[in-house]
Amino acid sequence: MTGNSGTAAESFEPVRTDVVVIGLGAFGSAALWRLAERGVRAVGIERFGVGHPFGSSHGVTRLFRVACQEHPGLSPIAGRTRDLWQELGGRYRHELVRQSGCLSVGSPTSTPITGTLAAAGAADLPVIRLGHDELAARYPQHAHLGASDEAVFDPEAGICFPERAVRAHVRAAAGHGAVVYPDTRVLSLELTADGVVAHTPTTRVVARQAVVTAGAWLGKLVSGLPLQPRRVPLFWFQARDPRDERFALERFPAFIRELPDGRVLWGHGSDGHQGFGIKIGMADQGHNFTDTDPDALDRGIHPATDIAQLSEWVSDAFPGIDPVPTSAAPCMITTTPDHQFVVGRPHDDPRLIVAGGDSGHGFKHAAGIGEVLAQLAVGETPYTDVGFLRPNRFLRRTSARPPHAGQSP
Ligand SMILES: Cc1cc2nc3c(=O)[nH]c(=O)nc-3n(C[C@H](O)[C@H](O)[C@H](O)COP(=O)(O)OP(=O)(O)OC[C@H]3O[C@@H](n4cnc5c(N)ncnc54)[C@H](O)[C@@H]3O)c2cc1C
Known part of the structure; x- marks a missing residue:
């Protein structure tokens, strides 16, 4: 003490x-x-x-999911959050959560698919399964799908505003x-x-x-407590063609996508009225981000170490998006x-x-x-x-x- x-x-x-x-x-x-x-x-x-x-807790938006692939026990907590935010948002006439849906994409054995289905099953949530062909037809923005890739759509999910x-x-x-x-x-x-x-x-x-x-x-x-702060920057992008409306949030909903080689991307589409662009990030897989002291966080954005790899992944998974980010912001997570x-x-x-x-x-x-x-x-x-x-x-x-x-x- x-x-x-x-x-x-x-x-x-x-x-x-x-x-x-x-x-x-x-x-x-x-x-x-x-x-x-x-x-x-x-x-x-x-x-x-x-x-x-x-x-x-900055950067305009976060993914909001109720069928949480991380643990079935989290679904009631997300559900309570949604209810409280809807009540509070109504009180102040602020949108705190938007249920625009979330797509979990991967092979049948990937965590986005198995974890989301497990959470949905445990909480009896109304998720929708999309087979490979239906996924490709409904969401052509997601390119280079693996041969066995499928999706689970959680209509109660979406984005929230931190x-x-x-x-x-x-x-x-x-x-x-x-x-x-x-x-x-x-x-x-x-x-x-x-x-x-x-x-x-x-x-x-x-x-x-x-x-x-x-x-x-x-x-x-x-x-x-075994807590490890990590530096994880946020990035925003725009469609290659500014007239391309396929990357607006209502057509390009929040997603978590495990690529066939195990890399994981997450993100969501843009909303011109609310003034936010397409957001895409890499999941922390241990090797792609660094530990940090929160009092000494590197607030610079480094083209070689922060942007190059993400741009490569974006251009591969979403060819319709310009892989050069339009903006970025440093942020931190704290892992256990x-x-x-x-x-x-x-x-x-x-x-x-x-x-x-x-x-x-x-x-x-x-x-x-x-x-x-x-x-x-x-x-x-x-x-x-x-x-x-x-x-x-x-x-x-x-x-x-x-x-x-x-x-x-
Ligand atoms: C890039 C990125 C993407 C993410 N995406 C998602 C997502 O899509 N969906 C999702 O659910 N979550 C997401 N997260 C995680 C989410 O943002 C965090 O889980 C959440 O913000 C953590 O909240 P917190 O209260 O623990 O920390 P914070 O919100 O940072 O709150 C801690 C507060 O404590 C204050 N503080 C610290 N020390 C002191 C002190 N000595 N005295 C007084 N005040 C102090 C700090 O200033 C800070 O305001 C993401 C995080 C990052 C970095």
Whole structure:
């Protein structure tokens, strides 16, 4: 445990609350909203501005899927997220999720096909299977399909809007009485006998519990969890022929496509009215992106290492798209060894709840995870089984010691 005695902050009276939420990105902003909506006294602290582009939740859009190939247990969380976003979006007249569909493409034994079918089966979701010929006829934008490639179309899937959602969560939280400190970095988190103290340069926040949702920085505030931030840039493209409307979102829906040699691409079509282009990225397959320290993220975009390979893949899989990106943005994911999130109380510590380790597929679950975090904080049973996300799966069972809560440099 660390403190920061001797700083100016120590000379002021601390702020007292029930729950302090540290990091107002995808998971934290939603947790603050769901806590405040329950009437819980809560303070949210964010080191940058709300909806900023320096963590993991920027870049206008994310794929939204309900039949989640990553784990069948994620479908109820995505479903709850959709319901909460539809309600919140209606309240503020903002589109937070668009159910424009998602196509999972690959061979019958590929993860996009087997994983999506397993999740759809477990949750009884109405997905549509397309055989090779039907896929090729309906979506000719997808070129060079493998001989056995097929597709699963999830009509409840589509895209969601990260910055908009984060801002809407925080607005709703504040509307229910949550206190929000933007541009305030938590320097250290101290675990005390009966709660926590979050130290910032300007104040101390004393609370019964902390919900730590610091994204790529989570490991700097709560150590002991196997979290690895990775640099994964975002890229946008345009059709070779600007008059080609086949790459508009309604005709070129969100997709995850495993190519015959195992490479995986994801993306979605453009929307001129909303001002976003065609988005395409490579899945993190271990070798194509690099580990990073979030405080030293390389924010440059490098033609040789970032663009060349992606352009080659795009030109092969989608010949109608100009393989030279029109824009790019650095971003980060935070991986865990099993590529599932960590959500819950490390070592069952009553003072501490974490959510992170997004492993590149977390935004679609933001509001549903926020709901789980709020339920854990107030002692409710979560609306769905999140046992497979428990941080304790990575912590030694014999140790009763809480993970070290420490300083973020
Ligand atoms: C290229 C790319 C593509 C992706 N595509 C998809 C997709 O299609 N679908 C999908 O569902 N997901 C996708 N993801 C993943 C998704 O974006 C992440 O899962 C999600 O944004 C993670 O949210 P988070 O709350 O963990 O982190 P963040 O949203 O980054 O939130 C963490 C917050 O904590 C704050 N913070 C950190 N340290 C401190 C501190 N000391 N004091 C105060 N505040 C602090 C940070 O500033 C930040 O705002 C993608 C990610 C990337 C990079």
